[in-house]
Amino acid sequence: MPPLVPNSWLLVSAGAMAADGRLQLALVLLVVSGAAILGDLLVYRSTRRFGGPVLRRLRRKRRRAVLLDWASIRVRRHGIPFIIGIRFLPTGRLVGAVAAGLVDVRLGRFLVASGVAEAVWAAYSIGVGLLGGIAAGGPFAGALLGLAVSGTVATLVGGARWLVARRRTAVTTS
DSSP: OOOSSOHHHHHHHHHHHHHTTSSOHHHHHHHHHHHHHHHHHHHHHHHHHSHHHHHHHHTTSHHHHHHHHHHHHHHHHHOHHHHHHHTTSTTHHHHHHHHHHHTTOOHHHHHHHHHHHHHHHHHHHHHHHHHHHHHHSSHHHHHHHHHHHHHHHHHHHHHHHHHHHHHHHHHHHO
């Protein structure tokens, strides 16, 4: 079940509170990374256990089927680096864990990939709030500054993806 508050808000706020001394940074990083790894493991193990029904359900929509095929090919070809990298794409965490489960990536290798990806993700998300809290001098202003930085980065990446897709469409239609 999704949280009532988006993860980025919670993590940036936790980082800002850590900057103010209200939370212990190491504990926040450990809890967030650990919870994310457990979530990844749940998806991976569920896919390994119930792969057939999961695959049939995911393949009902063409777009999901194409995405899953794309991810599965790359997990086979690139392994751990791909599982780490896809974590940072929209829905990539879910797609990467499902694809890893479907193509029989060994549990140990999956846990290494998940651990690295989630540690980097948690450090980035909480770090944005921490730096915002330090720069702004308080947790509320720090959280807002951190969210503004995070939103700017997301907007720039989204804009770049849109430009690349637009350019590809222009090249293929001409």
